[in-house]
Amino acid sequence: MKKTPPAPAAAPRPRPRARAEGGVTLQDVARLAGVSPMSASRALNTPARVSQDILQRVQEAVARTGYVRNSLAGALASRRSRLVAALVPNVAGPVFQDLIQALIAALGSAGYQLILAQSGYGVLPDDLLNAVLGQRPDGLVLAGVVPSAQGRQRLQSAGLPVVETWDMVAEPVDMLVGFSHEQIAGAVATHLIADGRRQLAFVGGEHARAQRRARSFVSAALDKRRTARGHADAVAVESVPAPADVRSGRDALARILARQPKTDAVFCSSDLLALGVVTEAQARGIRIPEQLAVVGFGDLSFAADVLPALTTVRIDSAAIGATAARFIVERAEGRPVAATTVDVGFSIVTRDTA
Amino acid sequence: MKKTPPAPAAAPRPRPRARAEGGVTLQDVARLAGVSPMSASRALNTPARVSQDILQRVQEAVARTGYVRNSLAGALASRRSRLVAALVPNVAGPVFQDLIQALIAALGSAGYQLILAQSGYGVLPDDLLNAVLGQRPDGLVLAGVVPSAQGRQRLQSAGLPVVETWDMVAEPVDMLVGFSHEQIAGAVATHLIADGRRQLAFVGGEHARAQRRARSFVSAALDKRRTARGHADAVAVESVPAPADVRSGRDALARILARQPKTDAVFCSSDLLALGVVTEAQARGIRIPEQLAVVGFGDLSFAADVLPALTTVRIDSAAIGATAARFIVERAEGRPVAATTVDVGFSIVTRDTA
DNA sequence: CTGTTAGCGCGTTCAT
DNA sequence: ATGAACGCGCTAACAG
Numbered sequence: 252m253k254k255t256p257p258a259p260a261a262a263p264r265p266r267p268r269a270r271a272e273g274g275v276t277l278q279d280v281a282r283l284a285g286v287s288p289m290s291a292s293r294a295l296n297t298p299a300r301v302s303q304d305i306l307q308r309v310q311e312a313v314a315r316t317g318y319v320r321n322s323l324a325g326a327l328a329s330r331r332s333r334l335v336a337a338l339v340p341n342v343a344g345p346v347f348q349d350l351i352q353a354l355i356a357a358l359g360s361a362g363y364q365l366i367l368a369q370s371g372y373g374v375l376p377d378d379l380l381n382a383v384l385g386q387r388p389d390g391l392v393l394a395g396v397v398p399s400a401q402g403r404q405r406l407q408s409a410g411l412p413v414v415e416t417w418d419m420v421a422e423p424v425d426m427l428v429g430f431s432h433e434q435i436a437g438a439v440a441t442h443l444i445a446d447g448r449r450q451l452a453f454v455g456g457e458h459a460r461a462q463r464r465a466r467s468f469v470s471a472a473l474d475k476r477r478t479a480r481g482h483a484d485a486v487a488v489e490s491v492p493a494p495a496d497v498r499s500g501r502d503a504l505a506r507i508l509a510r511q512p513k514t515d516a517v518f519c520s521s522d523l524l525a526l527g528v529v530t531e532a533q534a535r536g537i538r539i540p541e542q543l544a545v546v547g548f549g550d551l552s553f554a555a556d557v558l559p560a561l562t563t564v565r566i567d568s569a570a571i572g573a574t575a576a577r578f579i580v581e582r583a584e585g586r587p588v589a590a591t592t593v594d595v596g597f598s599i600v601t602r603d604t605a
Numbered sequence: 606m607k608k609t610p611p612a613p614a615a616a617p618r619p620r621p622r623a624r625a626e627g628g629v630t631l632q633d634v635a636r637l638a639g640v641s642p643m644s645a646s647r648a649l650n651t652p653a654r655v656s657q658d659i660l661q662r663v664q665e666a667v668a669r670t671g672y673v674r675n676s677l678a679g680a681l682a683s684r685r686s687r688l689v690a691a692l693v694p695n696v697a698g699p700v701f702q703d704l705i706q707a708l709i710a711a712l713g714s715a716g717y718q719l720i721l722a723q724s725g726y727g728v729l730p731d732d733l734l735n736a737v738l739g740q741r742p743d744g745l746v747l748a749g750v751v752p753s754a755q756g757r758q759r760l761q762s763a764g765l766p767v768v769e770t771w772d773m774v775a776e777p778v779d780m781l782v783g784f785s786h787e788q789i790a791g792a793v794a795t796h797l798i799a800d801g802r803r804q805l806a807f808v809g810g811e812h813a814r815a816q817r818r819a820r821s822f823v824s825a826a827l828d829k830r831r832t833a834r835g836h837a838d839a840v841a842v843e844s845v846p847a848p849a850d851v852r853s854g855r856d857a858l859a860r861i862l863a864r865q866p867k868t869d870a871v872f873c874s875s876d877l878l879a880l881g882v883v884t885e886a887q888a889r890g891i892r893i894p895e896q897l898a899v900v901g902f903g904d905l906s907f908a909a910d911v912l913p914a915l916t917t918v919r920i921d922s923a924a925i926g927a928t929a930a931r932f933i934v935e936r937a938e939g940r941p942v943a944a945t946t947v948d949v950g951f952s953i954v955t956r957d958t959a
Numbered sequence: 960c961t962g963t964t965a966g967c968g969c970g971t972t973c974a975t
Numbered sequence: 976a977t978g979a980a981c982g983c984g985c986t987a988a989c990a991g
Contacts, residue, residue, distance in 0.1 A: 276984060287962050292986060302960065317762070322739040323686060324984035327677045327967045334720075334740075343706040345699060352697040355723050364736060366688075367721045369709050382718060385676040386688075408671065497910035523907065530912050553877065556851035558884050630968060641978050646970065656976065678968035681983045 275316045284312040295320065326387065335579055336366040336388040338375070340395060340458075344494050345551055346521060347394045350416065353572025354392060361580045363389065370395075372458035372493065375402045384409055390579030396420050396427075398459060412582035414575040418460065419594060426582075427592045428574045432460070435564055435597050436467035439518050439546050442599055444472065445480045448516035448544055452487040454503040454528065455520035456495055465490075468518060487511040491524065500527020501534075508535075515543060516605065522547035522554050525561055529604060544605035559603035570595050629670045638666040649674070680741065689933055690720040690742040692729070694749060694812075698848050699905055700875060701748045704770065707926025708746060715934045717743070724749075726812035726847065729756045738763055744933030750774050750781075752813060766936035768929040772814065773948060780936075781946040782928045786814070789918055789951050790821035793872050793900050796953055798826065799834045802870035802898055806841040808857040808882065809874035810849055819844075822872060841865045845878065854881020855888075862889075869897060870959070876901035876908050879915055883958060898959035913957035924949050 281291035286305055294301045294309035301309075312318070326332035335358055339347050355365050368383055370376070375397065383391070390412040397403050397415065406413050406424045413425040418432060443451060453468045455461035465488045472483035487507050491499035500519060504527070507514050519525040525547030529539055537543050539559055547554060547563035554561040574593055581588050635645035640659055648655045648663035655663075666672070680686035689712055693701050709719050722737055724730070729751065737745070744766040751757050751769065760767050760778045767779040772786060797805060807822045809815035819842045826837040841861050845853035854873060858881070861868050873879040879901030883893055891897050893913055901908060901917035908915040928947055935942050 274984090277986095278984080288984090289963080289986075290961060293961085296986085300960075305961085319735055319763075320739040321681075321741060321984055323677050323681050323741050324967090325986070327675075327681055327969090328984075328986040330967070330987095332677060342709055343702045345702075348697045348699075348702070351721075352723070355696055355721065359723070359733075359736075362736075364740065365721050367705075367709065367719050369706070369713070379713075381673055382713075382716075385674040386718065387675060387677050409673075494906070497907040501910055526907065527910060530910060533912055552848070553851040553880065556855055556881060556884060558887055628968090632968080642968090643970080643978060644976085647977085650970085654976075659977085675968055678983090679970070681985090682968075682970040684970095684983075 275318045276321070277318070280309060280312045280316055280318045283316060284308040330387075331583065332387045332389055333363050334366055334386055334388045335363050335390045335392060335576070336368060336383045336386065337392045338368050338370040338379075338383070338394065340370055340372045341494060342367065342369050344521075345523065346549060347417075347568070349568035350394060350572045353569040354576050357573045357576030358580070361576070363576075363580065363583075372456070372460070374399055377405075380405065384411075389583040390414070392416065392575045392579065395460065396429075397424055412579050414578050416571050416575055419592075423592060425591070426575075426578050426588065428571050428578070428595065429593075430566060430595055430597050432464045433467040433471075435548075436464055436518075437471040438597075438599060439564065440468055440471040440483070443516040443518070443544060443546070443605065444483060446516075446544060446605065449481075449484045450487075450511060450514045450516070451483045451485070452489065452507045452511065452514045452517045453520075454489045454491060454500065454507070454517060454524050456493055457490045458493070461490070461520055464520060485511060487514060495521045495524050497523055497527040497530065500524035500529075501531035502527075504528045504531040516545070517543065518546045518548075520548050522549045522551040522561055522563055525563065525604070526553070526557060529557075529559065529561070540604050546599075546605050550600055554600075555602065562602045562605035563600050565598045565600045567595055629672045630675070631672070634663060634666045634670055634672045637670060638662040684741075685937065686741045686743055687717050688720055688740055688742045689717050689744045689746060689930070690722060690737045690740065691746045692722050692724040692733075692737070692748065694724055694726045695848060696721065696723050698875075699877065700903060701771075701922070703922035704748060704926045707923040708930050711927045711930030712934070715930070717930075717934065717937075726810070726814070728753055731759075734759065738765075743937040744768070746770065746929045746933065749814065750783075751778055766933050768932050770925050770929055773946075777946060779945070780929075780932050780942065782925050782932070782949065783947075784920060784949055784951050786818045787821040787825075789902075790818055790872075791825040792951075792953060793918065794822055794825040794837070795834075797870040797872070797898060797900070797959065798837060800870075800898060800959065803835075803838045804841075804865060804867045804869050805837045805839070806843065806861045806865065806868045806871045807874075808843045808845060808854065808861070808871060808878050810847055811844045812847070815844070815874055818874060839865060841868060849875045849878050851877055851881040851884065854878035854883075855885035856881075858882045858885040870899070871897065872900045872902075874902050876903045876905040876915055876917055879917065879958070880907070880911060883911075883913065883915070894958050900953075900959050904954055908954075909956065916956045916959035917954050919952050919954045921949055 278288050281288040291309050294306050392414045396418045403424050415423050415427045416429050418429045451472050453465045469486045472486045475482050489503040517528050525545050528545050547561045550563045550565035554563050578588050631645050632642050635642040645663050648660050747769045750772045757778050769777050769781045770783050772783045805826050807819045823840045826840045829836050843857040871882050879899050882899050901915045904917045904919035908917050932942050
């Protein structure tokens with residue numbers, strides 16, 4: 252049986268949703284200014300494209316009403332959220348701070364905001380990624396690279412600008428701003444060997460990236476053809492649990508000396524670890540750098556100012572952050588990005604410990 | 606003249622907007638599952654309220670299509686963004702890291718995400734606040750309190766849950782999870798005076814909050830009725846520019862000794878500064894703690910493991926973050942929050958430097 | 960330069 | 976337990 256179409260007057264239309272309490276909308280502003288909502292929108296977003304008159308009236312109405320833009324609605328309509336998500340293994344560590352800081356600064360001045368999520372060191376959890384992508388960010392910055400082929404696949408099919416950082420890989424998901432851990436390991440090994448060190452050690456985290464660094468360091472140090480000055484006789488590797496801190500560094504040196512008593516140089520994957528190694532050496536009366544050379548990583552703010560001053564590998568994380576932000580913004584605004592892979596390099600800052 | 610209504614067939618209707626390329630919507634999922642969009646929505650958000658059959662079909666369709674929720678649209682419709690914004694004076698400093706970490710963790714497990722913005726130490730910039738509020742966060746967490754009455758006003762009229770942290774004030778904007786810098790200053794002063802110190806010094810940042818701490822410390826230390834053990838003879842105050850780091854601490858001690866050569870105790874507003882003071886003292890052959898006592902702030906991860914181990918004020922920032930997150934979430938879900946102000950207290954961790 | 964129309968993708972509200 | 980209709984607040988696309 253066909254349903255009788257209800258008479259218009261009798262139509263049981265659902266009661267309109269209650270308006271938000273204090274919510275001033277762009278319509279309210281437009282009404283007060285005596286213009287169309289669209290003109291109000293333009294006055295706020297592309298002021299160059301409206302007349303002085305309208306611009307002024309809208310601005311006045313905004314001031315009077317205390318209007319605050321609803322970016323959610325704008326994002327839905329324009330398909331651009333002006334949000335960028337950063338996925339960082341560990342927010343608390345000092346390592347990625349400058350990166351985050353640079354990201355926030357560069358994005359902020361371009362009108363974008365940062366969603367910060369913590370990914371852990373292992374495989375990127377699927378539900379975290381979903382939660383992040385659900386916000387429809389205009390771009391994704393990863394502190395690190397995506398290890399699994401599956402994760403790469405997912406990110407690529409997400410169809411948004413992605414910048415991996417903090418590493419160099421042959422096949423990035425999309426864009427890449429980083430440096431080569433292998434090169435660094437090689438350079439540090441060469442530096443130490445040239446200094447006459449033969450019993451080397453490496454201290455780093457337990458996660459995959461740190462393990463890769465360890466391997467690079469070992470093979471560079473033992474490589475008989477690497478340098479004219481010779482090569483290492485032995486390289487001990489110690490892993491420490493995250494977060495890498497001073498305590499871990501102290502413990503690691505203790506273990507290294509137990510296993511390889513004549514160790515004369517240690518390369519640490521973080522300045523905090525290096526400070527720990529130095530401290531433990533001091534506690535044991537080991538002279539630095541005479542008996543033991545120590546090289547850190549990161550050139551954290553304290554590295555230059557502790558005693559002895561830390562020799563370390565310096566990375567320009569601020570440049571990484573700024574470049575990553577620029578890449579994301581360029582792509583989000585539809586402009587092409589010239590270089591899709593950037594190696595920001597590194598430098599060894601020679602101070603007192605090596 | 607009245608406009609002729611165009612014949613329906615001739616109506617020049619604008620071409621519908623192009624659909625997003627890869628955008629799978631909930632409708633697509635529903636269609637594939639053979640249910641209404643509404644049922645698909647329920648299957649994802651309140652699975653308890655749909656039949657097993659529908660639930661399964663929807664889940665299958667989601668898996669097949671690779672559907673990713675559009676939280677923007679959801680937020681617009683439901684008026685709940687599941688976003689929480691954190692405003693931090695300085696992202697790069699180590700001070701607020703544990704707080705941010707705890708926030709991300711607690712919010713994440715409740716299904717919320719974090720927008721991180723950097724506010725600087727001064728007055729909260731109006732356009733930053735607008736940008737943040739434009740995302741319609743379900744709550745705001747401030748690292749610090751709002752100094753200006755005007756800022757308080759704005760936040761209150763924004764009508765969202767606000768948690769201030771890291772301080773205690775008489776009239777918070779809304780909720781407050783912090784500790785009393787005055788109490789800490791008093792406790793440290795008492796501690797040092799009881800230890801026989803009489804020529805005190807304070808090292809802190811240049812911003813208003815640090816200045817308040819300095820004043821509290823000075824008045825507590827000089828207060829003749831404060832402790833049975835006596836009171837300080839003099840208190841020097843040194844300000845350092847942000848960010849407070851080891852270098853600043855070293856320089857500050859140098860200036861203090863120039864002005865007040867017999868200084869026998871220094872209270873630093875950050876462990877990094879304290880490490881700098883200790884380092885500079887060592888460089889000058891000043892024995893710690895015999896000639897100079899040093900107290901830091903924060904109990905950062907290295908404090909216990911450097912030599913000498915830092916005596917410091919410990920704050921449970923993880924608890925602050927977790928509590929703040931809980932408050933926001935409770936309020937966002939419409940549940941009342943029992944206590945609106947929480948003092949998490951502090952403790953003085955006595956190690957080797959005082 | 961300005962206004963009109965339509966719809967972004969979802970959840971609320973009501974009805975069944 | 977399920978579905979239909981509507982609109983959250985804004986901007987793209989077009990017409991003038």
